[in-house]
Amino acid sequence: MDMPRAVVIGSGIGGLTAALALHRSGWQVTVLERAESLEPVGAGIGLAPNAQRALDVVGLGDEIRSLAAWQGEGGMRAPSGRWLSRTDATAAAERFGGPLVLLHRSVLIDRIAARLPAYAVRTGCPGRLIDPGTAGGAPAVVATPAGTIAAELVVGADGIHSAVRTALFPDAPGPTYAGFTTWRVVVPAPDRPFPPHETWGRGALWGTQPLKDGRIYAYAAATASAGARAEDEKAELLRRFGDWHDPVPQIIAATAPEGILHNDVYRMDRPLPAFHRGRAVLAGDSAHAMAPTLGQGGNQAIEDGIVLAHHVAAGRDLGAGLAAYTADRLPRTAAVVRKADRVSRLMSLSSTPAVAVRDFLMSTVSRLGPGLVLRTFDGIADWCPPGDTYAAGTTTEAPGTRR
Numbered sequence: 001m002d003m004p005r006a007v008v009i010g011s012g013i014g015g016l017t018a019a020l021a022l023h024r025s026g027w028q029v030t031v032l033e034r035a036e037s038l039e040p041v042g043a044g045i046g047l048a049p050n051a052q053r054a055l056d057v058v059g060l061g062d063e064i065r066s067l068a069a070w071q072g073e074g075g076m077r078a079p080s081g082r083w084l085s086r087t088d089a090t091a092a093a094e095r096f097g098g099p100l101v102l103l104h105r106s107v108l109i110d111r112i113a114a115r116l117p118a119y120a121v122r123t124g125c126p127g128r129l130i131d132p133g134t135a136g137g138a139p140a141v142v143a144t145p146a147g148t149i150a151a152e153l154v155v156g157a158d159g160i161h162s163a164v165r166t167a168l169f170p171d172a173p174g175p176t177y178a179g180f181t182t183w184r185v186v187v188p189a190p191d192r193p194f195p196p197h198e199t200w201g202r203g204a205l206w207g208t209q210p211l212k213d214g215r216i217y218a219y220a221a222a223t224a225s226a227g228a229r230a231e232d233e234k235a236e237l238l239r240r241f242g243d244w245h246d247p248v249p250q251i252i253a254a255t256a257p258e259g260i261l262h263n264d265v266y267r268m269d270r271p272l273p274a275f276h277r278g279r280a281v282l283a284g285d286s287a288h289a290m291a292p293t294l295g296q297g298g299n300q301a302i303e304d305g306i307v308l309a310h311h312v313a314a315g316r317d318l319g320a321g322l323a324a325y326t327a328d329r330l331p332r333t334a335a336v337v338r339k340a341d342r343v344s345r346l347m348s349l350s351s352t353p354a355v356a357v358r359d360f361l362m363s364t365v366s367r368l369g370p371g372l373v374l375r376t377f378d379g380i381a382d383w384c385p386p387g388d389t390y391a392a393g394t395t396t397e398a399p400g401t402r403r
């Protein structure tokens, strides 16, 4: 019997994960990427145990864990360097069945793409959904520069400003500005070792985390007007963060101005009515863009791909499968979007009294029990994928962890 055909629009983390999971579930997959190559932005990505378990389903979990640095032997600080909350990797592993890990995005993209058939990914090839296949048994249709493709399934994984989303739900509100902007850099490690940290100031934060290849991934956020840009981004980072504790000034000093990624944060604070229509379905930021304050946007995109492939495995009823996907994913991701917004609001506090109360509560709560960072991930990082990999008694555990 011919394999059913799926077209995935977008080859970010969400699109590639969906493509790999569908390929393993019996679909013939074509991924369309408008960029000329799969080179992702030069930044790190944190993967919590929920995404690692999702990657286990496609046989990638252990490989990714082995290429990543463990996060956790650090915690949250104030700009003076005072610790507000300590976290350790063992506690994270015990609470969630595995550690939080950090790796370069290119490693993740390369490893997922390497598991797809060579012919599956077409770069330099934008896709446009022209028919979601809502009429009876008619296929969905995607236009590309090389002609149209008819498919049993189309996955819109085309990111936050998704054209597939607009085509499926033209009346749904799009993403809105979260009130803050972000910077990301990858730099060589400073001379002196430092504990990984995320430091919260007045309407601003800075995080510094080691990658396994010896480099450092640092990210910063600050409340700002949408679209505001300084002429000299490095000078702007120095102005905002240059007097924060070590190693923040050293990281800024080591930063090449052309290596600074600067993105305003948009998120979908109002959920879509559904994640599918006809034979077309959304995954990743196109479905549920969220603020990065929980580091879960990519994690949820990975979950999406795995859950989608589970519900629409070749041979199953597609309509019922897509409805089950929406039923599984929409409430979960909407809750994560809301939680990320709550953390964004805390991060955005800027008046001296409000920040003092926030910092006092953070350190008090952390002294009384497990680190605040860990508690924030309850209900998120403990997620298990559907299907056999994590069915009772068949759990694949990360080395050295317990569930």
Ligand SMILES: Cc1cc2nc3c(=O)[nH]c(=O)nc-3n(C[C@H](O)[C@H](O)[C@H](O)COP(=O)(O)OP(=O)(O)OC[C@H]3O[C@@H](n4cnc5c(N)ncnc54)[C@H](O)[C@@H]3O)c2cc1C
Residues within 6 Å of the ligand: 009, 010, 011, 012, 013, 014, 015, 032, 033, 034, 035, 044, 045, 046, 047, 125, 126, 127, 128, 157, 158, 159, 160, 163, 182, 183, 184, 219, 263, 283, 284, 285, 286, 292, 295, 296, 297, 298, 299, 300, 301
């Ligand atoms: C500062 C910051 C830090 C973050 N940190 C983390 C973190 O630590 N952990 C985490 O999980 N998440 C993090 N995120 C969120 C994460 O980056 C996103 O949620 C994730 O990359 C979304 O993946 P995606 O595949 O859905 O979309 P994208 O990565 O945006 O990919 C969409 C792809 O679709 C392509 N495309 C668009 N239109 C078309 C078209 N018409 N035809 C063909 N291709 C098209 C684009 O070129 C792109 O390659 C962070 C975000 C920010 C801003």
